[in-house]
Amino acid sequence: MASEGAQVPFVVWTDHKNLEYIRSAKRLNARQARWALFFTRFDFTISFRPGSKNVKPDALSRLFDSSTSTTAQDGPKERSWVSARDILDPSLIDDFLQSPVQVNLKPKMVSVSTQTSFCPQTSTPLTSPEQTDEDDDNASVISDLSWVPEEPMHEEHEEDLFDEPPYTCDPHHNGIDKFIVCQEELMCLFDICPACCERSDSSIVQQEGTFLKIKQVCASCGYHRFWQNQPMLHRNMPTCNLLLSGAIHFTGCLATQTLRMLTLFGLQCISASSYFRHQRRYTIPVIVQAWQNDQAKNFSDLRAMDGGLVLAGDCRSDSPGHCAKYGSYSLIEDRVNKVVDVQLVQSSEVPNSSWCELEGLKRSVGLLRGKDLHLATLITDRHRQVAKWVREELSPEGTQHYFDVWHIAQSMYPMLEP
Template sequence: MRSVGTQLSMGTLSSFHLRSKGIQATYYGHDVGTQTTEMFPDVQLSSTPVRGSVFRPSKRPRLVLDEEEESELNVEPTDSTYNPDSVVTEESELAIDPQPDHSDNKYIVFESCLRELFVSCPVCKTKCVVQSRRRGTFVAFTQLCEKCNYYRQWQSQPIVGSTPLGNLLLSAATYFTGGSFKQLEKIFKAMKLQMMHFVTFRIHARNFIEPTIIHKWKQDQLNLIRQLQEGGNVAVAGDMRADTPGHSAKFGSYTIMHMETNKILDLQLVQSNGVGGSYHMEKEGLKRCLDKLESNGLAVDYIVTDRHPQIQKYLRDLNITQFYDVWHFEKGFSKKLDKLSKMKDCEVLKKWLHSIKNHVYWSAISSESGPEKVAKGNSLQNHIQNVHVHENHLFPKCEHPDKVSRDPKNGSNQV
């Protein structure tokens, strides 16, 4: 005796059919612990059994096995020494924790290798009629033996409702990782891997993935706000990102971030034609974010933003302390210096541009108060002239060691 294909013994249909390992069915004769079924040659299975139901003969006798039954089916040799009572196990041994489908391992399988499993009948070894059906990454095979009426349906992946799970997981993995469906489609076509269409991908995103993301975001946002409510006033930073640069943007998303945890507190999408133009989108986005925090009982201690004029006036009216973002300040300052360095008498400034940018960030990070930041920033004028002692008592001397430049064109010490 040798097991092939579906691990169905050669004498399964000739004598009787036994099920074990947790399959619940009806036993014609006497009861045993696992409720196995003894089937005589004149009784045939007609369809996939339902737990607790009684099997009835069909008009066309055939054996139907699905993927779940094949994994649970265990047929023992039907020799004279075989005893059905010997395979009875305890209920604790039958309880198996099911593994989630999404965490199951997946493999790349060639179609020719799959068809080898369905070419011949596992009962009578006759060549079978095999039909296939495909939906994206999903493939199903139907096997029918015209000689003994053996019939089987096999699926490459589970189906949730009417959606193949592999297609849905591929769409989710592409969406969650920020990948491009078009690039992924090129890779699949290069390998001749079967894949669903872009329309299917968008259906998955609209019906499953995006609602899941929104639900998860609202849950995490509510949990974070509840944690911050216990700590009093919060320090936040806000900025807007538009779909196009300049004043021709149609959409913009304004984001508020908690400064201590670097976690996003709120995000608001603003459309320009709903607020009177793209110039007003940033103020509207900030207003909606602050309203969201206020409605949840969070008071703002201070906020870090860019130097947008409308933002400054709006925060001043609300009596909220505002700080400028260092990146925006350094960006505008560097543009002016870069323009100045192109003048004939200021060419030496080009060699200082990178150090000046670093000095701006260092002044903001290393200072504990606003006047100290100003004192360190103004020390740059003396530093580039090789003067390292300053009149301001908050920063009376440069902190770097003395280092004489070997380049005569610099005209100063360089750090």
């Protein structure tokens, strides 16, 4: 190395903080010891600098992607993933196909309900709700194939457009089967004019997430038409864009992993920022509304039952011990086996995380009182704060308090052991 034997000491900046202690650590494994011995040949100091401030060396260690470059007009763009498919040399694939081994190279597959990337984008979608910088920070970019709406949709060449009939959306479109088609096979459907059976020209005029719009024009007879793979919802939102976000959210899958898997498979899909925007503005409000409707129906059914409520409640924290930030307290009606109420308590709202269970119970009981529901029996664990509050507040109203059998059995095991 050029720095070996240098008389002037030098400084090495790194974003890996543990390297600062490589030469002063008391315990090293064999590999670390070899490197520590090698570093003794140089007179230098290792200093830590965060990656956000160590921009130049960090850029040299990354694969260049032209789509992440900055321009004066567009401003800085988010960093995107570079897939292995973009790095491979096409000539290597051709040589491999010409080898004696017979290999069928399948064309890139796209879903009939997905965005396509086989032509440059010529338009952007209609105006979506405004997106703030804070929203973009919460969303991670999965692939350069994903598309994030940024400006109102418009056509650059208005003279090329023709009037087309509006598409109507089926309210039960989610129940319709959807298939995966190949790009080449899809475009072959528009090679022949349906009017004169002559060759016609077709091109993709719009792509937005899972949405695809194709324009077909026949130079012989002047026939033209537009075709799109899915209907549009309000605000000109493609139906399958929202259905994909809902499917990911309702199944509990991780959005980043799911979208990365779809991109690796070659399916064009929505971006992560689009998913989180759909989640915030559509899927979460739908879940809340469905829960409120179901809860109101349960309250109506419980009022018709005699004997008051028989509820079992417990709290679950997001982490064990006394360092939890959130506590979710749930009440279930024992006779109908349905969840009556769920309360989310943050540890900052109470003295400490151990008080989340009591606070959640208080809120649930307050809700039941507001709905004119009488609590006849309450079953909880052996939480001392809960037992004291029930004894002072609920017992005078006729509520009977019981401990669940499982916690009683857990406390008796140590006493029964020899």
